[in-house]
Amino acid sequence: MKPDYLPTLDLKRNYRRVKEEIRRAVDEVLEEQAFILGPALSAFEADVATYLPVPHAIGCASGSDALLLALMLLDLKPGDEVITTPFTFFATVSAITRLGAKAVFVDVDPHTYNMRTDQVLERLTDRTRAVVAVHLFGQMVPLETIEEELRSRGVVLIEDAAQAFGSWRFVDGTPRRAGSWGDLGCFSFFPTKNLGGCGDGGMVTCGDDGYASHLRSLRVHGSGKIYYHDEVGLNSRLDALQAAILRVKLRHLDEWNEERRLVADRYALLFSEAGLLGDVTPPAALEGNGHIYHQYVIRCRERDALQAFLETEGIASRVYYPLCLHLQRCFSFLGYGEGDFPAAEALSSEVLALPVFPELTGVEQERVVEAVGRFYRSRQS
Known part of the structure; x- marks a missing residue:
């Protein structure tokens, strides 16, 4: 008899392990009827902030939006440069391009598949506004090799941690988790991710209070007070049902x-x-x-x-x-x-x-x- 088809990922097996927990969490949201920016999202954001740890974790609609929102904070202008890798998912570079900046690429390490940090330092110019370091396939870029130079030049370090929720790197005996190291961290909760929801979802993490306040405004059309808009933002919110499901999965x-x-x-x-x-x-x-x-x-x-x-x-x-x-x-x-x-x-x-x-x-x-x-x-x- 021919063996069963073996997929690259079997979400059904994983769901069976936490099925009852997820159903209870979803039922709680349904009973509350608070689906947008409600208590389930606040609880999940707090859990992530504790887990990483980071001062701020802001849910949004997708990993692609997380990258876009993070870069929107920088008010990029034509001619501004953002350094990243050419060996990554499309969204990393589409976010840079959409905002009018120029993507500047560096090659990758053929063993780890991650960007070469020595080339990042070589590509820095007076026009460099940010570096988007992609933690590809679940392991981190050695950010300790570039963070000091970036900080001295005022270049923003953005971690594209869409594939790396829960990964870490030991530096001087201390573990630093993906998304907690740079100025901003960007996550995806697409169902196939290690921490995946039952639909699209994303998150931006940061340590700066100003960034956090700005992100919370940008994800609701640039509004600080309802129907009053300081800028043109996005409609990019992580809904309560996804937050409740992700909160269960985070525990495991x-x-x-x-x-x-x-x-x-x-x-x-x-x-x-x-x-x-x-x-x-x-x-x-x-x-x-x-x-x-x-x-x-x-x-x-x-x-x-x-x-x-x-x-x-x-x-x-x-x-x-x-x-x-x-x-x-x-x-x-x-x-x-x-x-x-x-x-x-x-x-x-x-x-x-x-x-x-x-x-x-x-x-x-x-x-x-x-x-x-x-x-x-x-x-x-």
């Missing part, structure tokens, strides 16, 4: 992230035991990082053919990301071309995300690795 997040790390460790062991390390390169965790493996992304030979083979075996996989942002047609006006960021471009042709979620079993992982092994053995015959 550390346990689930630890289970993801165990899955990652098991993959690395299985690939090694199968003698596949010449064909497959598992993701590397930078020393000092608490990687939470939002995605388990390998580098591999003949990526597209391997992905097609896995599909025939009933195993899902995904490519993050098949075309770097500096090569996307809509960003051609930035003037970049093929070969400008060789490490990022190489990753786009080699990376493959394998199934990874807390409930993934060892037997299922063995099935994935055995299928990968069969593929490469078939190429040798």
Whole structure:
């Protein structure tokens, strides 16, 4: 009998673990009938602020809006520059572009897939207003290598932590969580995230009281007092039902992230035991990082053919990301071309995300690795 299809993420398994808790939380919101900016949201924002920890956590409608709201605080002008990575989700750069600033790219570390901080320092100019550091696939950029220089130049550090809620980095023996380090932190609660809701959702974190007050105004059309508008903001609020669900899941997040790390460790062991390390390169965790493996992304030979083979075996996989942002047609006006960021471009042709979620079993992982092994053995015959 053909085995069941193995998805990259099984949300149903995860839901079954907290089903009753979530239903009770949703029922409480339904009884209160306070759906917009109500007590459920305030409670979730307070929980996040305590967890990270940060002084302020402001819910919004999506991770994309979180980035947009954070950058709106800076009142960017044409000619202003924002440094970031070309190997990330589209929203990172679309937010910069939408506000009229220029995205300035740096290449990535081919082992961690994160932006090269040495190149960030090289790209700083008098026009640099911000750096958007993307904590990709669940592990953090080593921000200690750039924070002092950015601070001395008055450059705002924004953490794109959409894929990294709960990850951390040890610096001088102290853990610093993603989203608590920079001037602003941006999160997504899209259902597939480690901390995911049952719809869209996002959050911006910060330590500055002025930023926090401004963000709370911007998310309600730039209004401080109802029907009185100081500026043109957005309609971007995290609704109470999502907040209640996320509050339940936050209580379990550390346990689930630890289970993801165990899955990652098991993959690395299985690939090694199968003698596949010449064909497959598992993701590397930078020393000092608490990687939470939002995605388990390998580098591999003949990526597209391997992905097609896995599909025939009933195993899902995904490519993050098949075309770097500096090569996307809509960003051609930035003037970049093929070969400008060789490490990022190489990753786009080699990376493959394998199934990874807390409930993934060892037997299922063995099935994935055995299928990968069969593929490469078939190429040798």
